[in-house]
Amino acid sequence: MAKYSEKSQEKVHEAMHEMKEGKLKSGTGKKVTNPKQAVAIGLSEAREEGAKVPKKKK
Template sequence: MAKYSAKAQDKVGEAMHEMKEGKLKSGTSGKKVTNPKQAVAIGLSEARKEGAKVPKKKS
């Protein structure tokens, strides 16, 4: 199983919270995110940018 850092888990939690409040928007289109899987992906992407320990993306 892949291991995620605490920082990565926090980022995903924040993204999920924003999605539930209706404030999370996608980066490319700027539309509101309603899919939980998309919120997780956004959280992991932000964590990656900040240098958190996140497993590589599947290609």
């Protein structure tokens, strides 16, 4: 299984929390309602900050 850093886990946790509150938006500005999309956004944000996150699947 892939290893995720503490920073990336925290980002995913924050994204899930925002989604549940209805505050998380996708790139197009629409509200995110899918938990899988929230996880993807959290990992993407962690990747941008340089956290240890496995590569994207194609």
